[in-house]
Amino acid sequence: MSTRLWLVVPAAGQGRRMGADRPKQYLPLAGRPVLACTLERLHAALPAARLCLCLDPEDPYFDPAWVPFADWRRAPGGAERVDSVIAALAAIAPDAADDDLVLVHDVARPCVTVDDLSRLVTALADDPVGGLLAAPVADTMKRDDGAGRVATTESREGLWHALTPQGFRFGLLRRALHEALARDVHVTDEASAVEAVGRSPRLVAGRRDNLKITHPEDLALAELVLSAQQQAGQAASSTPEAPPTGANSA
Numbered sequence: 719m720s721t722r723l724w725l726v727v728p729a730a731g732q733g734r735r736m737g738a739d740r741p742k743q744y745l746p747l748a749g750r751p752v753l754a755c756t757l758e759r760l761h762a763a764l765p766a767a768r769l770c771l772c773l774d775p776e777d778p779y780f781d782p783a784w785v786p787f788a789d790w791r792r793a794p795g796g797a798e799r800v801d802s803v804i805a806a807l808a809a810i811a812p813d814a815a816d817d818d819l820v821l822v823h824d825v826a827r828p829c830v831t832v833d834d835l836s837r838l839v840t841a842l843a844d845d846p847v848g849g850l851l852a853a854p855v856a857d858t859m860k861r862d863d864g865a866g867r868v869a870t871t872e873s874r875e876g877l878w879h880a881l882t883p884q885g886f887r888f889g890l891l892r893r894a895l896h897e898a899l900a901r902d903v904h905v906t907d908e909a910s911a912v913e914a915v916g917r918s919p920r921l922v923a924g925r926r927d928n929l930k931i932t933h934p935e936d937l938a939l940a941e942l943v944l945s946a947q948q949q950a951g952q953a954a955s956s957t958p959e960a961p962p963t964g965a966n967s968a
Protein backbone atom coordinates (compact mmCIF):
# COMPACT_ATOMS: atom_id res chain seq x y z
CA MET A 719 0.00 0.00 0.00
CA SER A 720 1.65 3.26 -1.08
CA THR A 721 0.14 6.23 0.71
CA ARG A 722 1.10 9.53 2.30
CA LEU A 723 1.80 9.86 5.98
CA TRP A 724 0.10 12.55 8.05
CA LEU A 725 0.78 13.52 11.63
CA VAL A 726 -1.97 15.12 13.68
CA VAL A 727 -0.81 16.59 16.99
CA PRO A 728 -3.60 17.73 19.31
CA ALA A 729 -2.08 20.62 21.30
CA ALA A 730 -5.14 22.66 22.19
CA GLY A 731 -5.68 21.38 25.73
CA GLN A 732 -5.72 23.68 28.74
CA GLY A 733 -3.86 21.36 31.12
CA ARG A 734 -6.39 21.74 33.94
CA ARG A 735 -5.07 18.73 35.90
CA MET A 736 -1.58 20.20 35.73
CA GLY A 737 -2.82 23.42 37.32
CA ALA A 738 0.08 25.53 36.00
CA ASP A 739 0.01 29.16 34.90
CA ARG A 740 -0.12 28.08 31.25
CA PRO A 741 -1.10 24.99 29.24
CA LYS A 742 1.33 22.14 29.98
CA GLN A 743 2.59 21.97 26.38
CA TYR A 744 4.33 25.30 27.04
CA LEU A 745 5.99 24.35 30.33
CA PRO A 746 9.76 23.85 30.17
CA LEU A 747 11.08 20.31 29.81
CA ALA A 748 14.83 19.74 29.47
CA GLY A 749 15.20 23.42 28.65
CA ARG A 750 12.56 23.61 25.91
CA PRO A 751 8.76 23.78 25.84
CA VAL A 752 7.09 20.36 25.93
CA LEU A 753 5.60 21.08 22.51
CA ALA A 754 9.04 21.64 20.97
CA CYS A 755 10.39 18.40 22.54
CA THR A 756 7.48 16.35 21.20
CA LEU A 757 7.71 17.77 17.68
CA GLU A 758 11.46 17.16 17.67
CA ARG A 759 10.96 13.44 18.44
CA LEU A 760 8.29 13.10 15.77
CA HIS A 761 10.47 14.85 13.23
CA ALA A 762 13.51 12.72 14.07
CA ALA A 763 11.51 9.59 13.21
CA LEU A 764 9.26 10.84 10.44
CA PRO A 765 10.87 13.89 8.79
CA ALA A 766 8.83 13.62 5.59
CA ALA A 767 5.43 13.41 7.29
CA ARG A 768 2.91 16.20 6.82
CA LEU A 769 1.99 17.78 10.13
CA CYS A 770 -1.28 19.28 11.30
CA LEU A 771 -1.03 20.94 14.69
CA CYS A 772 -4.26 21.61 16.63
CA LEU A 773 -3.94 24.86 18.55
CA ASP A 774 -6.33 26.94 20.59
CA PRO A 775 -7.26 29.82 18.24
CA GLU A 776 -6.48 32.25 21.07
CA ASP A 777 -3.22 30.60 22.12
CA PRO A 778 -0.73 33.38 23.00
CA TYR A 779 2.21 31.04 23.67
CA PHE A 780 2.81 29.20 20.38
CA ASP A 781 5.95 30.00 18.40
CA PRO A 782 6.20 28.58 14.84
CA ALA A 783 9.98 28.41 15.27
CA TRP A 784 9.38 25.25 17.33
CA VAL A 785 8.02 23.37 14.28
CA PRO A 786 10.78 21.42 12.51
CA PHE A 787 8.55 20.07 9.72
CA ALA A 788 8.78 21.55 6.22
CA ASP A 789 5.14 20.77 5.43
CA TRP A 790 2.82 21.80 8.22
CA ARG A 791 -0.46 23.54 8.88
CA ARG A 792 -2.56 24.39 11.91
CA ALA A 793 -6.16 23.60 12.81
CA PRO A 794 -8.35 25.27 15.44
CA GLY A 795 -8.61 23.19 18.60
CA GLY A 796 -12.10 22.34 19.85
CA ALA A 797 -13.71 21.90 23.25
CA GLU A 798 -12.55 18.28 23.66
CA ARG A 799 -9.60 16.35 22.27
CA VAL A 800 -11.88 14.59 19.80
CA ASP A 801 -13.11 17.96 18.48
CA SER A 802 -9.52 19.06 17.92
CA VAL A 803 -8.71 15.89 16.00
CA ILE A 804 -11.84 16.26 13.88
CA ALA A 805 -10.82 19.85 13.07
CA ALA A 806 -7.39 18.60 12.02
CA LEU A 807 -8.92 16.00 9.71
CA ALA A 808 -11.03 18.74 8.14
CA ALA A 809 -7.89 20.84 7.64
CA ILE A 810 -6.05 18.04 5.80
CA ALA A 811 -9.11 16.76 3.90
CA PRO A 812 -8.43 18.77 0.71
CA ASP A 813 -5.05 17.01 0.32
CA ALA A 814 -5.62 13.65 1.99
CA ALA A 815 -6.76 10.43 0.31
CA ASP A 816 -8.94 7.90 2.09
CA ASP A 817 -6.08 5.37 2.25
CA ASP A 818 -3.51 7.81 3.64
CA LEU A 819 -2.22 6.87 7.08
CA VAL A 820 -2.89 9.46 9.79
CA LEU A 821 -0.94 9.18 13.06
CA VAL A 822 -2.45 11.11 15.97
CA HIS A 823 -0.02 11.89 18.79
CA ASP A 824 -0.67 13.83 22.01
CA VAL A 825 1.61 16.84 22.35
CA ALA A 826 1.75 15.81 26.02
CA ARG A 827 3.76 12.65 25.20
CA PRO A 828 7.28 13.95 24.54
CA CYS A 829 9.06 10.70 25.52
CA VAL A 830 7.93 8.59 22.56
CA THR A 831 11.04 7.08 20.99
CA VAL A 832 12.09 7.16 17.38
CA ASP A 833 12.18 3.37 17.36
CA ASP A 834 8.59 3.03 18.63
CA LEU A 835 7.45 5.52 16.00
CA SER A 836 9.25 3.63 13.25
CA ARG A 837 7.92 0.24 14.38
CA LEU A 838 4.38 1.59 14.53
CA VAL A 839 4.56 2.94 10.99
CA THR A 840 6.05 -0.34 9.74
CA ALA A 841 3.38 -2.38 11.54
CA LEU A 842 0.59 -0.28 10.07
CA ALA A 843 1.99 0.07 6.54
CA ASP A 844 -0.19 -2.68 5.08
CA ASP A 845 -2.91 -2.73 7.70
CA PRO A 846 -6.29 -1.76 6.24
CA VAL A 847 -7.57 -0.57 9.63
CA GLY A 848 -4.70 0.82 11.69
CA GLY A 849 -3.67 0.56 15.31
CA LEU A 850 -1.90 2.07 18.25
CA LEU A 851 1.11 1.90 20.49
CA ALA A 852 0.11 0.21 23.73
CA ALA A 853 1.77 -1.21 26.83
CA PRO A 854 0.62 -4.32 28.70
CA VAL A 855 -0.82 -3.61 32.15
CA ALA A 856 1.77 -4.71 34.71
CA ASP A 857 0.06 -3.93 38.04
CA THR A 858 -2.60 -5.85 39.93
CA MET A 859 -5.91 -4.19 39.16
CA LYS A 860 -8.46 -3.25 41.85
CA ARG A 861 -12.02 -2.03 41.38
CA ASP A 862 -13.36 0.17 44.18
CA ASP A 863 -16.73 -0.14 45.84
CA GLY A 864 -17.42 3.59 45.56
CA ALA A 865 -16.69 4.08 49.26
CA GLY A 866 -12.90 3.88 49.29
CA ARG A 867 -12.57 0.11 49.69
CA VAL A 868 -11.74 -2.67 47.28
CA ALA A 869 -14.76 -4.37 45.78
CA THR A 870 -12.89 -6.81 43.55
CA THR A 871 -9.50 -7.64 42.07
CA GLU A 872 -9.80 -7.61 38.29
CA SER A 873 -7.83 -9.81 35.94
CA ARG A 874 -5.19 -7.88 34.03
CA GLU A 875 -4.91 -10.60 31.42
CA GLY A 876 -5.36 -9.07 28.01
CA LEU A 877 -5.37 -5.49 29.34
CA TRP A 878 -3.22 -2.80 27.71
CA HIS A 879 -2.60 0.87 28.35
CA ALA A 880 -3.52 2.83 25.22
CA LEU A 881 -0.67 5.15 24.24
CA THR A 882 -0.15 7.38 21.23
CA PRO A 883 0.49 7.65 18.35
CA GLN A 884 -2.65 5.97 17.14
CA GLY A 885 -2.70 5.56 13.37
CA PHE A 886 -5.61 4.92 11.05
CA ARG A 887 -6.59 5.30 7.41
CA PHE A 888 -7.87 8.83 6.86
CA GLY A 889 -11.28 7.83 5.48
CA LEU A 890 -12.01 5.31 8.22
CA LEU A 891 -10.84 7.62 11.00
CA ARG A 892 -12.90 10.55 9.78
CA ARG A 893 -16.03 8.43 9.46
CA ALA A 894 -15.50 6.80 12.86
CA LEU A 895 -14.98 10.10 14.70
CA HIS A 896 -17.97 11.75 13.05
CA GLU A 897 -20.16 8.74 13.89
CA ALA A 898 -18.99 8.85 17.51
CA LEU A 899 -19.99 12.49 17.74
CA ALA A 900 -23.32 11.93 15.97
CA ARG A 901 -24.19 9.00 18.26
CA ASP A 902 -22.91 10.79 21.36
CA VAL A 903 -20.39 8.00 22.02
CA HIS A 904 -17.73 9.36 24.42
CA VAL A 905 -14.31 8.61 22.97
CA THR A 906 -11.00 9.48 24.63
CA ASP A 907 -8.85 8.13 21.82
CA GLU A 908 -9.06 7.39 18.09
CA ALA A 909 -9.06 3.61 18.63
CA SER A 910 -12.32 3.76 20.64
CA ALA A 911 -14.05 5.50 17.75
CA VAL A 912 -12.76 2.91 15.28
CA GLU A 913 -13.85 0.10 17.62
CA ALA A 914 -17.32 1.68 17.80
CA VAL A 915 -17.72 1.23 14.04
CA GLY A 916 -16.87 -2.46 14.36
CA ARG A 917 -13.20 -2.54 13.42
CA SER A 918 -10.32 -3.95 15.51
CA PRO A 919 -7.24 -1.73 15.82
CA ARG A 920 -3.87 -3.49 15.88
CA LEU A 921 -1.98 -3.40 19.19
CA VAL A 922 1.69 -2.54 18.71
CA ALA A 923 3.71 -2.97 21.91
CA GLY A 924 5.43 0.23 22.90
CA ARG A 925 7.62 1.45 25.72
CA ARG A 926 6.05 2.16 29.11
CA ASP A 927 8.02 5.37 29.41
CA ASN A 928 5.93 6.95 26.63
CA LEU A 929 4.06 8.70 29.43
CA LYS A 930 1.44 11.42 29.10
CA ILE A 931 2.25 14.55 31.10
CA THR A 932 -1.01 15.01 32.97
CA HIS A 933 -0.33 15.83 36.64
CA PRO A 934 2.41 18.05 38.12
CA GLU A 935 4.66 15.11 39.08
CA ASP A 936 4.66 13.86 35.48
CA LEU A 937 6.85 16.75 34.34
CA ALA A 938 9.72 15.65 36.59
CA LEU A 939 9.19 12.04 35.50
CA ALA A 940 9.33 13.04 31.83
CA GLU A 941 12.55 14.94 32.46
CA LEU A 942 14.10 11.83 34.04
CA VAL A 943 12.90 9.64 31.18
CA LEU A 944 14.34 11.95 28.53
CA SER A 945 17.64 12.08 30.36
CA ALA A 946 17.77 8.28 30.79
CA GLN A 947 16.85 7.76 27.14
CA GLN A 948 19.56 10.18 26.10
CA GLN A 949 22.18 8.38 28.16
CA ALA A 950 21.10 4.99 26.85
CA GLY A 951 20.98 6.26 23.27
CA GLN A 952 17.29 5.40 23.24
CA ALA A 953 15.94 8.69 22.02
CA ALA A 954 16.57 7.12 18.67
CA SER A 955 15.94 3.46 19.49
CA SER A 956 14.32 1.13 22.00
CA THR A 957 13.58 -2.46 22.84
CA PRO A 958 9.90 -3.21 23.48
CA GLU A 959 9.14 -5.09 26.69
CA ALA A 960 6.57 -7.36 25.07
CA PRO A 961 6.11 -9.00 21.68
CA PRO A 962 4.61 -6.64 19.08
CA THR A 963 1.18 -8.26 19.23
CA GLY A 964 -0.58 -11.00 21.14
CA ALA A 965 -2.36 -11.51 24.43
CA ASN A 966 -1.07 -9.79 27.55
CA SER A 967 -0.66 -12.37 30.25
CA ALA A 968 2.09 -10.48 32.09
Ligand SMILES: Nc1ccn([C@@H]2O[C@H](COP(=O)(O)OP(=O)(O)OP(=O)(O)O)[C@@H](O)[C@H]2O)c(=O)n1
Binds near residue numbers: 797803827
Ligand atom coordinates in the same frame (compact mmCIF):
# COMPACT_ATOMS: atom_id res chain seq x y z
N1 LIG B 1 -9.72 20.34 23.61
C1 LIG B 1 -8.58 19.68 23.59
C2 LIG B 1 -8.19 18.89 24.71
C3 LIG B 1 -6.98 18.21 24.65
N2 LIG B 1 -6.19 18.32 23.56
C4 LIG B 1 -4.89 17.64 23.51
O1 LIG B 1 -5.08 16.25 23.71
C5 LIG B 1 -3.96 15.68 24.37
C6 LIG B 1 -4.35 14.81 25.56
O2 LIG B 1 -5.19 15.54 26.43
P1 LIG B 1 -4.95 15.81 27.96
O3 LIG B 1 -3.76 15.15 28.46
O4 LIG B 1 -6.25 15.59 28.64
O5 LIG B 1 -4.59 17.38 27.93
P2 LIG B 1 -5.38 18.62 28.49
O6 LIG B 1 -6.77 18.63 27.95
O7 LIG B 1 -4.52 19.77 28.21
O8 LIG B 1 -5.38 18.32 30.07
P3 LIG B 1 -6.58 18.41 31.10
O9 LIG B 1 -7.57 17.34 30.68
O10 LIG B 1 -5.94 18.13 32.40
O11 LIG B 1 -7.16 19.81 31.01
C7 LIG B 1 -3.07 16.84 24.77
O12 LIG B 1 -1.99 16.81 23.87
C8 LIG B 1 -3.95 18.06 24.62
O13 LIG B 1 -3.25 19.25 24.26
C9 LIG B 1 -6.59 19.10 22.45
O14 LIG B 1 -5.88 19.20 21.48
N3 LIG B 1 -7.79 19.74 22.51
Ligand SMILES: C[C@](O)(CO)[C@H](O)COP(=O)(O)O
Binds near residue numbers: 930
Ligand atom coordinates in the same frame (compact mmCIF):
# COMPACT_ATOMS: atom_id res chain seq x y z
C1 LIG C 1 -5.33 9.42 23.78
C2 LIG C 1 -4.79 9.03 25.15
O1 LIG C 1 -3.56 9.65 25.39
C3 LIG C 1 -4.59 7.53 25.16
O2 LIG C 1 -4.12 7.12 26.40
C4 LIG C 1 -5.74 9.42 26.24
O3 LIG C 1 -6.94 8.74 26.14
C5 LIG C 1 -5.99 10.90 26.30
O4 LIG C 1 -6.37 11.19 27.61
P1 LIG C 1 -7.41 12.29 28.03
O5 LIG C 1 -7.13 12.56 29.46
O6 LIG C 1 -8.74 11.69 27.81
O7 LIG C 1 -7.21 13.46 27.15
